[in-house]
Amino acid sequence: xxxxxxxxxxxxxxxxxxxxxxxxxxxxxxxxxxxxxxxxxxxxxxxxxxxxxxxxxxxxxxxxxxxxxxxxxxxxxxxxxxxxxxxxxxxxxxxxxxxxxxxxxxxxxxxxxxxxxxxxxxxxxxxxxxxxxxxxxxxxxxxxxxxxxxxxxxxxxxxxxxxxxxxxxxxxxxxxxxxxxxxxxxxxxxxxxxxxxxxxxxxxxxxxxxxxxxxxxxxxxxxxxxxxxxxxxxxxxxx
Ligand SMILES: Nc1ncnc2c1ncn2[C@@H]1O[C@H](COP(=O)(O)OP(=O)(O)OP(=O)(O)O)[C@@H](O)[C@H]1O
Ligand SMILES: [Mg+2]
Numbered sequence: 286x287x288x289x290x291x292x293x294x295x296x297x298x299x300x301x302x303x304x305x306x307x308x309x310x311x312x313x314x315x316x317x318x319x320x321x322x323x324x325x326x327x328x329x330x331x332x333x334x335x336x337x338x339x340x341x342x343x344x345x346x347x348x349x350x351x352x353x354x355x356x357x358x359x360x361x362x363x364x365x366x367x368x369x370x371x372x373x374x375x376x377x378x379x380x381x382x383x384x385x386x387x388x389x390x391x392x393x394x395x396x397x398x399x400x401x402x403x404x405x406x407x408x409x410x411x412x413x414x415x416x417x418x419x420x421x422x423x424x425x426x427x428x429x430x431x432x433x434x435x436x437x438x439x440x441x442x443x444x445x446x447x448x449x450x451x452x453x454x455x456x457x458x459x460x461x462x463x464x465x466x467x468x469x470x471x472x473x474x475x476x477x478x479x480x481x482x483x484x485x486x487x488x489x490x491x492x493x494x495x496x497x498x499x500x501x502x503x504x505x506x507x508x509x510x511x512x513x514x515x516x517x518x519x520x521x522x523x524x
Contacts, residue, residue: 286349288313288471289334289365289440294343296333302341303329304495311440311471311488316462318474318482321492322515327475328370330492331444335360335367348439361390364439370448370475373429376418380409383417383428387435398435405464406431408457423447423454427461440471448477459485479515483507493517 287310297303304326311317319327332338334345336357345353347364355363374383384402388395403410408424409431417428426446433441446462447455463485466472476482482489483503490500491514499509 287311288348289473290344290346290349291334292344294330294333294345295341296329296338296343297341298329298338302495304333304492306343307492307497308343309490309497309500311473313439313469313471314466315487316466316472316474316485317488317490318476318486319490319492320476320479320482321498322517325492326495327492328444329495331367331369331442331473331475334442335365337367358390361433361436361438362392364436365442366390366433366436366438366440367442368426368429368433368444368446370444374417374420374425374432377416379414379416380420380428381413383432384409384435387432391436395435398437402431402434406461421454423450423458426450426458430458430461430465434465434470438470440473441465442473442475444475445477446474447481455481479511 289311291310292308294307295302295305307330321327329338333340336355340353344351350363352360352363352365384399388398406427409428412420417425420428430443430446447458450458459481462472462474486503489503489506491498493514498514499506
């Protein structure tokens with residue numbers, strides 16, 4: 286049973302269907318990436334998983350538990366968390382306060398978890414009293430990821446966690462993502478950079494025009510003419 290199992294998801298905005306019949310699953314201890322051209326529906330899919338958008342067809346299961354119609358605010362405590370592409374921290378609150386808010390999504394005392402998280406995010410540990418708005422863009426993304434991890438999720442969905450970051454900080458964020466995969470969490474990442482996706486992930490899904498066009502283990506996907514797929518050309522025959 287995969288940690289996350291989605292079958293035949295169709296969703297969009299109002300009557301506009303953006304993604305059609307997307308099936309995708311993700312396992313604990315692996316990194317799965319979604320890549321694809323701008324406007325392919327990657328963020329739409331991510332938003333549908335966490336109840337920001339509703340499915341028109343299909344099902345979403347976390348640990349075999351159907352969350353397809355669950356209210357969005359209950360989804361984190363059922364094991365699925367999402368870090369959006371933009372505006373993912375409370376800029377006027379401190380690092381510590383941002384993390385505490387992450388803990389509100391699950392019942393009980395979260396101080397032990399907060400300390401655990403700070404141990405695994407050294408950059409944040411040094412800055413617990415700092416306003417999130419005064420962190421660098423990369424540190425803000427790490428804080429958003431750390432906050433999502435406060436509930437010990439089964440699945441974390443990250444939408445372009447390294448967009449706009451320097452290559453050096455992109456390495457920092459990806460190292461952190463690789464650490465998360467080893468802590469009993471399934472990691473699903475929307476990634477703009479195909480090279481990065483191929484380097485860091487176990488499974489790759491390529492979305493094109495709202496469909497899951499091609500997917501498989503990274504080594505298999507790397508054999509395809511990805512440039513042609515991204516440019517919307519028919520794939521060249523394999524030589
Ligand atoms: N709030 C919205 N209302 C209506 N249409 C939207 C909305 N957000 C996105 N869309 C449309 O949905 C389609 C898919 O957008 P989406 O943001 O899911 O793509 P994406 O693959 O994440 O692209 P990018 O790589 O640019 O982030 C686009 O045609 C976009 O114009
Ligand atoms: Mg997007």
